[in-house]
Amino acid sequence: MNKRQAILDTAVRLFAAQGYEATTTLQIAREVGVTEPAVFYHFKNKESLFSVILEEALNVYLQHLDAVDIETSTPFASLELLIRIHFSIVAEIPERMSILLRTCPARLEDPQSTCTKVYRKARSTLKTMLGKILEKGMASGEFAQIEINASANMLIAMLNGLMRQQIAAMETLDGVESATIAFCKKSLTNPEKGTSRYVTASEVNA
Amino acid sequence: MNKRQAILDTAVRLFAAQGYEATTTLQIAREVGVTEPAVFYHFKNKESLFSVILEEALNVYLQHLDAVDIETSTPFASLELLIRIHFSIVAEIPERMSILLRTCPARLEDPQSTCTKVYRKARSTLKTMLGKILEKGMASGEFAQIEINASANMLIAMLNGLMRQQIAAMETLDGVESATIAFCKKSLTNPEKGTSRYVTASEVNA
Amino acid sequence: MNKRQAILDTAVRLFAAQGYEATTTLQIAREVGVTEPAVFYHFKNKESLFSVILEEALNVYLQHLDAVDIETSTPFASLELLIRIHFSIVAEIPERMSILLRTCPARLEDPQSTCTKVYRKARSTLKTMLGKILEKGMASGEFAQIEINASANMLIAMLNGLMRQQIAAMETLDGVESATIAFCKKSLTNPEKGTSRYVTASEVNA
Amino acid sequence: MNKRQAILDTAVRLFAAQGYEATTTLQIAREVGVTEPAVFYHFKNKESLFSVILEEALNVYLQHLDAVDIETSTPFASLELLIRIHFSIVAEIPERMSILLRTCPARLEDPQSTCTKVYRKARSTLKTMLGKILEKGMASGEFAQIEINASANMLIAMLNGLMRQQIAAMETLDGVESATIAFCKKSLTNPEKGTSRYVTASEVNA
DNA sequence: GATGAATGAGTGTTCATTCAT
DNA sequence: TATGAATGAACACTCATTCAT
Numbered sequence: 001m002n003k004r005q006a007i008l009d010t011a012v013r014l015f016a017a018q019g020y021e022a023t024t025t026l027q028i029a030r031e032v033g034v035t036e037p038a039v040f041y042h043f044k045n046k047e048s049l050f051s052v053i054l055e056e057a058l059n060v061y062l063q064h065l066d067a068v069d070i071e072t073s074t075p076f077a078s079l080e081l082l083i084r085i086h087f088s089i090v091a092e093i094p095e096r097m098s099i100l101l102r103t104c105p106a107r108l109e110d111p112q113s114t115c116t117k118v119y120r121k122a123r124s125t126l127k128t129m130l131g132k133i134l135e136k137g138m139a140s141g142e143f144a145q146i147e148i149n150a151s152a153n154m155l156i157a158m159l160n161g162l163m164r165q166q167i168a169a170m171e172t173l174d175g176v177e178s179a180t181i182a183f184c185k186k187s188l189t190n191p192e193k194g195t196s197r198y199v200t201a202s203e204v205n206a
Numbered sequence: 207m208n209k210r211q212a213i214l215d216t217a218v219r220l221f222a223a224q225g226y227e228a229t230t231t232l233q234i235a236r237e238v239g240v241t242e243p244a245v246f247y248h249f250k251n252k253e254s255l256f257s258v259i260l261e262e263a264l265n266v267y268l269q270h271l272d273a274v275d276i277e278t279s280t281p282f283a284s285l286e287l288l289i290r291i292h293f294s295i296v297a298e299i300p301e302r303m304s305i306l307l308r309t310c311p312a313r314l315e316d317p318q319s320t321c322t323k324v325y326r327k328a329r330s331t332l333k334t335m336l337g338k339i340l341e342k343g344m345a346s347g348e349f350a351q352i353e354i355n356a357s358a359n360m361l362i363a364m365l366n367g368l369m370r371q372q373i374a375a376m377e378t379l380d381g382v383e384s385a386t387i388a389f390c391k392k393s394l395t396n397p398e399k400g401t402s403r404y405v406t407a408s409e410v411n412a
Numbered sequence: 413m414n415k416r417q418a419i420l421d422t423a424v425r426l427f428a429a430q431g432y433e434a435t436t437t438l439q440i441a442r443e444v445g446v447t448e449p450a451v452f453y454h455f456k457n458k459e460s461l462f463s464v465i466l467e468e469a470l471n472v473y474l475q476h477l478d479a480v481d482i483e484t485s486t487p488f489a490s491l492e493l494l495i496r497i498h499f500s501i502v503a504e505i506p507e508r509m510s511i512l513l514r515t516c517p518a519r520l521e522d523p524q525s526t527c528t529k530v531y532r533k534a535r536s537t538l539k540t541m542l543g544k545i546l547e548k549g550m551a552s553g554e555f556a557q558i559e560i561n562a563s564a565n566m567l568i569a570m571l572n573g574l575m576r577q578q579i580a581a582m583e584t585l586d587g588v589e590s591a592t593i594a595f596c597k598k599s600l601t602n603p604e605k606g607t608s609r610y611v612t613a614s615e616v617n618a
Numbered sequence: 619m620n621k622r623q624a625i626l627d628t629a630v631r632l633f634a635a636q637g638y639e640a641t642t643t644l645q646i647a648r649e650v651g652v653t654e655p656a657v658f659y660h661f662k663n664k665e666s667l668f669s670v671i672l673e674e675a676l677n678v679y680l681q682h683l684d685a686v687d688i689e690t691s692t693p694f695a696s697l698e699l700l701i702r703i704h705f706s707i708v709a710e711i712p713e714r715m716s717i718l719l720r721t722c723p724a725r726l727e728d729p730q731s732t733c734t735k736v737y738r739k740a741r742s743t744l745k746t747m748l749g750k751i752l753e754k755g756m757a758s759g760e761f762a763q764i765e766i767n768a769s770a771n772m773l774i775a776m777l778n779g780l781m782r783q784q785i786a787a788m789e790t791l792d793g794v795e796s797a798t799i800a801f802c803k804k805s806l807t808n809p810e811k812g813t814s815r816y817v818t819a820s821e822v823n824a
Numbered sequence: 825g826a827t828g829a830a831t832g833a834g835t836g837t838t839c840a841t842t843c844a845t
Numbered sequence: 846t847a848t849g850a851a852t853g854a855a856c857a858c859t860c861a862t863t864c865a866t
Contacts, residue, residue, distance in 0.1 A: 003850080019312040021227045025836060035852050040837065042850090102311040106225040108374050123376060144392070150381030153371065154389060157382070158360075161367025165359065168314050170329060175356030176363070183360060186350070187393035209825090231861060241827050243863080248825095252861065415846090431724040433639045437840060447848050449842080458840065517720040518637040520786050535788060558800070562793030565783065566776075566801060569794070573779025577771065580726050582741060587768030588775070595772060598762070599805035621829080643857060653831050658858065660829090 016095035057096035075137030222301035281343030428507035469508035487549030634713035675714035693755030
């Protein structure tokens with residue numbers, strides 16, 4: 001019924017599978033079962049079709065980030081959720097994330113492109129959150145003292161890299177999510193007072 | 207004088223600045239100061255021009271990795287060098303790395319593409335090295351016990367993300383390199399010999 | 413309220429400002445505040461919209477010509493009025509005249525086009541009037557003896573050119589109207605009764 | 619042999635016969651016997667093909683104007699030549715003049731268009747010449763005293779209208795050229811001293 | 825080695841027009 | 846009356862690639 005949505009869905013599928021450039025508006029139209037001008041009736045041009053997809057993906061991402069309640073959770077719990085989000089969103093909207101992570105890199109040179117805008121918005125939102133989490137953790141003593149800005153940038157790069165890895169999926173990635181969480185926990189958190197104890201390497205192996 | 211090299215250099219510059227698709231063979235030819243067919247005399251087609259660039263970048267990367275002497279260095283020193291390499295190579299050959307990291311993502315769907323081959327080779331080499339480093343570190347007691355495969359994958363994703371971040375360079379990235387090294391050090395290494403360190407109960411359970 | 417008239421008015425404005433080809437039916441509809449098919453409800457097609465405009469302009473023109481009373485006025489007074497009409501009509505309905513004088517030239521090749529029909533009608537009416545005026549003037553001795561047909565054609569071309577000049581209006585045209593009247597007066601009329609005027613030998617020979 | 623010229627010639631023919639908008643680049647190519655991209659190899663785009671034609675026409679026009687030697691000829695002889703030029707150029711390059719006079723009117727709204735530039739150049743050159751001629755004639759006593767600027771504008775409009783009339787050629791225009799010259803002569807020139815005499819209307823008829 | 829000229833196969837896009845509702 | 850949706854038929858234009866010279 002809703003041709004607009006059908007066009008959008010098909011475009012998502014094709015852009016994800018073949019890339020933006022390799023997908024033609026005619027191909028999209030044919031797969032939807034309409035004529036090419038119908039695509040241009042619903043969307044101003046090919047670019048705008050792409051932009052709509054990107055903005056949808058951004059909205060989903062921002063909604064997920066919104067679910068992280070930095071105020072009431074412990075800092076590391078917030079960070080852990082943040083990490084999990086970056087894994088689950090790829091599983092949830094893989095095609096849109098694939099478009100975001102695969103087609104956009106070629107367009108970041110252009111500051112006017114929707115890609116650049118979406119990246120900036122996503123990055124700045126994430127960075128603000130990471131900043132708050134690290135600050136709160138360091139203030140409460142849960143986290144060790146680190147340089148917030150540089151660490152936040154590093155974590156962003158890491159999360160970004162992890163999403164990309166899932167999309168490329170050149171091999172099975174079992175355990176990467178928990179390895180990441182453990183890795184960050186060990187690096188960031190101070191031992192909990194009163195509940196920690198000395199442990200040797202051999203003991204851990206057991 | 208060497209037209210082939212001039213074509214290659216110009217192609218690198220333009221592919222990096224505008225992306226592969228947005229760069230035309232005519233544009234390359236004009237900027238070099240030759241005619242379009244001259245490009246096709248030196249290179250079979252546009253794709254092969256791209257492949258040569260990619261392979262050059264891969265070789266530079268592999269040479270850098272080769273410089274890491276896992277046998278004689280301590281595991282963390284090796285890892286640290288590995289991290290530094292991923293920062294310095296972007297500074298060294300920024301255009302080629304930009305092409306690699308920006309144009310390739312759109313092509314990884316195709317298993318025959320040079321991009322895919324280059325990515326696989328780079329990834330597998332890096333993964334092997336990371337595996338050896340982690341193994342050696344855990345064996346010597348320098349590193350805590352972790353799941354090698356998942357951790358290596360995570361580190362690859364992280365290094366990849368860090369290179370991308372440098373290329374996109376949406377903000378100044380001062381201190382990210384040392385933050386990364388510090389972050390990994392804290393997470394991976396056990397307290398130095400003769401001492402012990404705090405471990406949380408949850409970590410032991412994990 | 414009268415949608416038909418609103419469409420017509422908007423079409424006049426846009427055709428005059430941008431030309432017929434450059435104006436789309438969608439644009440007309442949007443500026444009127446209706447949908448595109450509404451335009452086609454009121455007018456058979458874009459062409460017919462254009463034709464209606466042209467015929468309106470023709471009617472206004474013919475009405476003005478009708479006001480010239482050749483019988484009761486002196487021949488030159490008639491001619492003067494005719495000249496004034498060709499100046500005032502452009503000021504009166506500038507957009508319609510602009511359409512007539514700018515869009516039509518490209519269509520005169522086609523004998524079926526409304527443009528051609530309108531031009532023929534306007535031209536033949538004007539020519540008949542000029543013929544009568546010249547004839548009457550020569551008969552009464554007010555005008556010098558000239559070749560009626562060729563002179564009428566020349567005067568038509570002149571009037572046409574003057575209207576065009578006003579529409580293009582590449583510079584201020586102060587005084588052109590009176591210069592034209594004076595020019596024609598001097599050329600056409602004999603010295604007033606009872607007097608004679610100078611005539612060159614070559615003129616007599618001609 | 620010279621495809622570029624063949625394309626240009628065909629474009630001239632088709633633009634003149636059908637107008638710019640109604641002529642497609644594919645049609646031009648087919649009539650020349652090449653493929654469509656060949657047209658774009660020789661000319662940047664359809665517009666530039668049009669511009670080249672226009673500029674050629676302008677050059678021919680300016681060359682003709684150049685042949686008028688205001689310094690050594692008498693003022694009216696110069697004007698007469700100017701009038702004759704506006705008749706003969708239409709006979710000489712009718713297609714190019716047709717394009718100039720039929721396609722351009724629709725484009726004069728755009729100050730950047732080649733049409734506007736060509737019109738301005740042609741008009742200003744002609745106006746300068748007319749100004750000089752009238753001035754010289756009035757200074758020498760050959761011409762009656764008139765307002766130069768307004769009269770020049772009127773003459774431009776007349777010449778323009780006469781060229782248009784020839785192009786449209788809705789009827790045979792025998793005698794219009796000499797009628798125009800006679801008309802201007804009578805209007806502009808004073809009776810020659812010493813050689814003129816009184817003539818009655820009836821005498822002229824004889 | 826290099827070029828001028830050309831092309832096949834597309835590309836996104838436009839636009840007047842139609843028709844079921 | 847009027848519209849939302851759609852379309853047929855084109856359009857200018859691009860680009861990697863080829864080939865005779």
